[in-house]
Amino acid sequence: MEKINISEKLRTFDKYWQSKLVSEFNSQSVKITKMKGEFEWHQHETEDEFYLVLKGQLNIEFQKESIILEEGDLFIVPRNTNHRLIAAQDVHLLIIEPKSTLNIDKADKEEIMPRKTKS
Template sequence: MSAINIQEKFKLFSEHWTPKKVGELNGQQVLLAKLKGEFIWHSHEHEDEFFLVIKGTLQIELREKTITLKEGEFYIVPKGVEHKPNAKEEVHVLLFEPLSIKHTGDIMADITVENYESI
């Protein structure tokens, strides 16, 4: 394996809400995603979800509050917590998740990704 340049990897895709796998370790996956607009309310029953903002500002709506993340900040959504990411402008994020996680939790939607493409 060689060094991964995150900025170069972000140049390889343009679609939103479609994470791309850039690495795996210890049953976890490292994903990059571009987000814009609103996602759907969902939760992950057995997995925490890590969001690190590389570029832009991301809001993660929870039922009781909204978390606002700026560049260089991260938030871990605890397992079982309903959440809805929202990006008014394009945001670049790094996600760190178990290999078993489902993109939209138990909800199947038009935006659900079942197998992440590796780049």
């Protein structure tokens, strides 16, 4: 058991649109990311996406509507839902998704995950 300070972890990187793994539980990955600008239209066939806005304002566009998330807002994008993300200013997100989702580098995982201490 180890406490994780998300603010501290966010200070360890500056790149936008790059998820960083901070923890894992029940076959789920807990990640943080920084966003600014637009991300292309996409969908995930087998998984929902959990977003919690930690900083800023995120616009999620869908085919027929859009939703604006403010700091503290949580939203789950259902699987097979075509969407794109737009961040006019800096946005920091907490994301939870299955470990099987392949969108982080091994180096990123090692860089930001809490270190195990020997007992």
